[in-house]
Amino acid sequence: MVTITDTISIHSKKELDMINITDELESIVSRSKLNAGICHVFVAGATGALIAIEYEPGLKKDFPDLLERISPKDLYYAHHETWHDDNGRSHVRASLIGPDITLPIRNGRLVHGTWQQIAFLELDTRGRSRELIVTLTGD
Amino acid sequence: MVTITDTISIHSKKELDMINITDELESIVSRSKLNAGICHVFVAGATGALIAIEYEPGLKKDFPDLLERISPKDLYYAHHETWHDDNGRSHVRASLIGPDITLPIRNGRLVHGTWQQIAFLELDTRGRSRELIVTLTGD
Amino acid sequence: MVTITDTISIHSKKELDMINITDELESIVSRSKLNAGICHVFVAGATGALIAIEYEPGLKKDFPDLLERISPKDLYYAHHETWHDDNGRSHVRASLIGPDITLPIRNGRLVHGTWQQIAFLELDTRGRSRELIVTLTGD
Numbered sequence: 001m002v003t004i005t006d007t008i009s010i011h012s013k014k015e016l017d018m019i020n021i022t023d024e025l026e027s028i029v030s031r032s033k034l035n036a037g038i039c040h041v042f043v044a045g046a047t048g049a050l051i052a053i054e055y056e057p058g059l060k061k062d063f064p065d066l067l068e069r070i071s072p073k074d075l076y077y078a079h080h081e082t083w084h085d086d087n088g089r090s091h092v093r094a095s096l097i098g099p100d101i102t103l104p105i106r107n108g109r110l111v112h113g114t115w116q117q118i119a120f121l122e123l124d125t126r127g128r129s130r131e132l133i134v135t136l137t138g139d
Numbered sequence: 140m141v142t143i144t145d146t147i148s149i150h151s152k153k154e155l156d157m158i159n160i161t162d163e164l165e166s167i168v169s170r171s172k173l174n175a176g177i178c179h180v181f182v183a184g185a186t187g188a189l190i191a192i193e194y195e196p197g198l199k200k201d202f203p204d205l206l207e208r209i210s211p212k213d214l215y216y217a218h219h220e221t222w223h224d225d226n227g228r229s230h231v232r233a234s235l236i237g238p239d240i241t242l243p244i245r246n247g248r249l250v251h252g253t254w255q256q257i258a259f260l261e262l263d264t265r266g267r268s269r270e271l272i273v274t275l276t277g278d
Numbered sequence: 279m280v281t282i283t284d285t286i287s288i289h290s291k292k293e294l295d296m297i298n299i300t301d302e303l304e305s306i307v308s309r310s311k312l313n314a315g316i317c318h319v320f321v322a323g324a325t326g327a328l329i330a331i332e333y334e335p336g337l338k339k340d341f342p343d344l345l346e347r348i349s350p351k352d353l354y355y356a357h358h359e360t361w362h363d364d365n366g367r368s369h370v371r372a373s374l375i376g377p378d379i380t381l382p383i384r385n386g387r388l389v390h391g392t393w394q395q396i397a398f399l400e401l402d403t404r405g406r407s408r409e410l411i412v413t414l415t416g417d
Binding site: 140175176177190191192193195196197198200201202204205208209235236237240241242243244245250251252254255276277278 | 279280281283318320322323324348349355356357358359360361366369370372373374376377378380411413415
Binding site for chain 2: 105
């Protein structure tokens with residue numbers, strides 16, 4: 001068994017940008033020559049998240065709409081008093097979704113559904129540059 | 140260290156079916172002869188999810204009720220315009236919960252609480268057959 | 279590659295206690311002498327959760343406020359009829375957030391953002407003692 005490490009650079013343009021990283025993950029798995037194992041992806045930052053989703057224009061609106069229903073933009077957030085910041089909603093949404101996702105590797109390929117992609121979701125109130133940390137372990 | 144791979148077949152009957160897979164996972168861990176490591180489970184499909192829950196009749200209603208509060212059945216979903224489909228709620232619920240869960244293996248057994256089971260949750264608008272992908276890594 | 283196992287003892291005082299475990303995780307990774315790999319943390323219990331969050335007083339209120347919006351304390355929960363219990367909200371919140379989190383290890387250190395900590399969140403209706411299960415795999 002081996003551990004293989006890689007990164008994916010992300011440049012989001014604005015809040016709620018959803019960026020499909022499935023192709024990059026598939027390339028990393030393919031280059032690794034691993035046959036079976038797991039692929040872990042992580043965002044080091046408290047206002048971004050990783051999701052599995054059918055990456056199509058409708059859901060790119062529907063999923064942010066769900067987040068707006070449960071943590072509205074215009075609500076009071078105590079976080080703003082700590083830093084005189086404006087991204088309380090970004091933080092609570094990111095904590096609920098989570099910063100990590102893990103997928104299987106089988107027969108040398110990343111496993112996911114045909115209509116299931118892996119995406120980075122920008123939850124901060126502006127676009128940002130980030131590095132996703134990818135770790136593969138397997139045979 | 141080794142990687143061991145397996146699958147669990149799921150046949151859900153209807154939307155919001157919650158299927159306890161703890162026994163199957165315990166058997167897979169037991170057969171693996173691993174002493175310590177992790178057990179990763181994944182659903183390859185964008186309208187199913189894996190959860191940890193006390194598997195009892197009350198929560199089998201309460202957890203779907205939570206999903207209905209945050210992404211109601213009768214809401215407008217832009218996803219329906221893409222495919223003339225009816226399962227926008229299924230997708231956003233699945234993306235929020237997540238398609239993967241990872242549990243520890245200790246002393247040759249899957250670790251979970253006495254009143255904490257692992258379940259597949261059907262979020263699509265009809266029953267479906269699916270294969271869960273199980274990957275163990277450890278010693 | 280090796281598997282290294284450890285535990286973290288948690289003593290929560292009351293519902294919604296958020297306990298920062300980042301330092302303990304960093305110590306475990308440091309002691310492991312692993313250079314690269316993953317660090318998996320799990321709570322064996324259906325009324326606790328693990329989150330990534332900026333651990334500061336504002337968000338320690340904002341995140342519980344989000345949970346109260348989506349699964350209010352005073353709602354009817356069918357779970358209470360099963361056990362004549364009072365913690366239906368605890369269960370559904372925990373199942374939504376999830377009992378596990380996995381972080382990368384790079385250059386001998388646990389990877390997380392500067393303003394991103396890992397915390398245990400007590401969701402039960404009273405304080406409890408718990409053991410978190412930590413599993414590292416890597417080189």
